[in-house]
Amino acid sequence: MAARRTMRRVGQALLLAVSMIALSAGVAYAQQAADLDSLNQQIIDNPQDVALNLSYARAAEAQGKPRLALVAYERILINDPSNEEARRGYERIRRQIEPGYTIARLEVGARWDSNALNASDDSFVLFTDDREATTYYGKLLVANESEFMNRRWRSLLNIDIEQTPDLEDLDYDFVGVETGPIFYAAPHLAALPSIGGGAAWLGGDLYFTEVNLNLMLEGRVTGASYWARARAGFRDYDPNENSFFDTVTENGPYVELRAGVTKPHLFFERDTLLVSPFVRWSDIDGTVYSFSLFDELSPGKYFEYGADVNYNYQISDHVQASVGALYRERDFRDSIREDTYLSPQASVTVQSVFNCSCDVRLQYRYRDNDTNDFQSDYNADQVSLSLLTRF
Numbered sequence: 001m002a003a004r005r006t007m008r009r010v011g012q013a014l015l016l017a018v019s020m021i022a023l024s025a026g027v028a029y030a031q032q033a034a035d036l037d038s039l040n041q042q043i044i045d046n047p048q049d050v051a052l053n054l055s056y057a058r059a060a061e062a063q064g065k066p067r068l069a070l071v072a073y074e075r076i077l078i079n080d081p082s083n084e085e086a087r088r089g090y091e092r093i094r095r096q097i098e099p100g101y102t103i104a105r106l107e108v109g110a111r112w113d114s115n116a117l118n119a120s121d122d123s124f125v126l127f128t129d130d131r132e133a134t135t136y137y138g139k140l141l142v143a144n145e146s147e148f149m150n151r152r153w154r155s156l157l158n159i160d161i162e163q164t165p166d167l168e169d170l171d172y173d174f175v176g177v178e179t180g181p182i183f184y185a186a187p188h189l190a191a192l193p194s195i196g197g198g199a200a201w202l203g204g205d206l207y208f209t210e211v212n213l214n215l216m217l218e219g220r221v222t223g224a225s226y227w228a229r230a231r232a233g234f235r236d237y238d239p240n241e242n243s244f245f246d247t248v249t250e251n252g253p254y255v256e257l258r259a260g261v262t263k264p265h266l267f268f269e270r271d272t273l274l275v276s277p278f279v280r281w282s283d284i285d286g287t288v289y290s291f292s293l294f295d296e297l298s299p300g301k302y303f304e305y306g307a308d309v310n311y312n313y314q315i316s317d318h319v320q321a322s323v324g325a326l327y328r329e330r331d332f333r334d335s336i337r338e339d340t341y342l343s344p345q346a347s348v349t350v351q352s353v354f355n356c357s358c359d360v361r362l363q364y365r366y367r368d369n370d371t372n373d374f375q376s377d378y379n380a381d382q383v384s385l386s387l388l389t390r391f
Contacts, residue, residue: 035059036068043072048079050086057089066093087187095184100146107139109361109386116167118369118378131380133166145182154192155179169203178214189219208249210235228259235284237300249300252284270314274324277307290337292375297335304330306341320349339371359388 039056046052057072070093076086116133142157156178164170180194194214200207212233219226236251260276284300310324325344332338347363363386368379 036063036065043075047075050076050080050083054085057086061089061093066097069093070097084187091187092184095152095182100144100152102142102144103390104140104142105388105390106141107137107386107388109137109384111135111137111382111384113367113380113382115367115378115380116164116170118376118380120375120377121379133164133170135162135164135170137162148181152182153179154182154194156196158198171201171203172207173201175199178212180214185217186219188221189217192216192218206238208235208237223265224261224263226259226261229257231256231258237284237286248288249284249286252282252300254280254282254284256280266311268313272312274310274312275307276309277305279305290335290373290375292373293335293337295336297332297337297373299332301333301335302330303333304328310345318351318353320351322347322349337371337373337376339369339373339376341367341369343367357390361386361388 036056036059039052039059043049043052043056053072053076057069057076060066060069060072070090073086073090073093076083077090080086112134113132115131116135117131119131138159138161140157140159144155145152147153156176158174158176158178160172160174162170162172176196176198178194178196180192183191183193185191192215194216195212196214197209197211199209210233212231214229214231216229217227232253232255234251234253237249239250256278257280258276258278260274262272262274264272266273281303282300285298286300287296287298289295290297306326306328308324308326310322312320312322314320323344323346325342327343328339328341330339330341343365345363345365347361349359349361351359353360361384363384365382365384366379367382369377371377
């Protein structure tokens with residue numbers, strides 16, 4: 001009996017404690033709601049008061065009402081665009097309530113190249129007709145952003161398919177994936193660490209596999225958007241002695257830095273400049289003797305740098321013209337070989353055709369590789385016609 005009375009008293013004490021906690025929480029919530037209503041009434045009388053709006057935004061966030069907080073931050077930024085707390089709060093809440101999404105970009109087309117094998121003019125093996133070929137290709141990029149483990153994540157799927165019927169050894173397929181969380185470092189700056197991997201096939205046989213670690217920064221400043229990516233990876237080439245192109249490279253690490261800046265309205269209302277510099281260091285093993293250089297060459301051991309620059313002009317609501325060039329300087333380590341690659345381009349894109357989000361692009365590109373290895377010195381004309389769509 002005594003044990004039962006003791007258990008009954010303990011139960012009553014626990015029930016009383018839970019009741020007091022619930023009552024306290026209810027009182028606190030009611031007090032917070034009252035404070036929020038009181039601040040709202042004060043803001044109605046003085047909507048431009050920055051301190052009042054900041055207090056209201058903080059209280060709304062504390063009560064789990066992000067949309068009310070967003071409105072308060074917006075009011076502050078209308079009157080005080082440089083207010084740092086309001087800017088950070090606005091970006092934080094906007095990203096918090098932004099719904100997840102999945103978008104895809106697909107490009108399919110045909111590309112004719114006058115020198116698909118990158119053969120030197122000094123080569124006595126190939127005739128002119130053997131150099132040119134048409135490649136049919138498709139490129140798919142799928143991006144998804146959604147909530148995972150109480151944080152927004154971005155995942156990417158990249159698929160490239162190239163088929164060259166006249167030169168089947170050039171058939172190329174690639175599949176890559178990448179995923180990682182998004183961290184908001186500043187009002188207009190996001191950091192995206194991620195892990196990725198991929199595999200490629202050449203001529204129908206496995207070409208290489210790789211894993212990589214990435215850090216991406218994305219942001220906006222003074223009317224321009226920018227991004228920067230650091231990537232470190234390890235690539236393993238599959239030995240294939242049955243292909244026309246015997247695999248020389250073996251395996252090893254690489255590191256690359258890439259960035260991009262997009263500046264609209266550079267000179268005119270309808271123009272845009274895109275600049276994308278890059279640096280890459282590769283230390284992939286594999287050596288072959290070059291009889292043209294009388295020297296050993298490791299194709300996977302090099303340092304390169306360059307940039308891709310393009311200027312776009314919107315001629316009309318549905319027609320865009322573009323000119324630009326890709327420049328790359330590559331120095332092979334432990335070898336005297338040096339390559340300079342320059343590829344200017346011009347294109348015309350007809351936008352929103354076929355009553356859908358579809359663009360048709362016609363592009364001409366000239367490719368020139370200038371090197372001290374005469375067997376690898378080449379130039380070519382390239383014309384491509386492609387259909388691009390987003391869904």
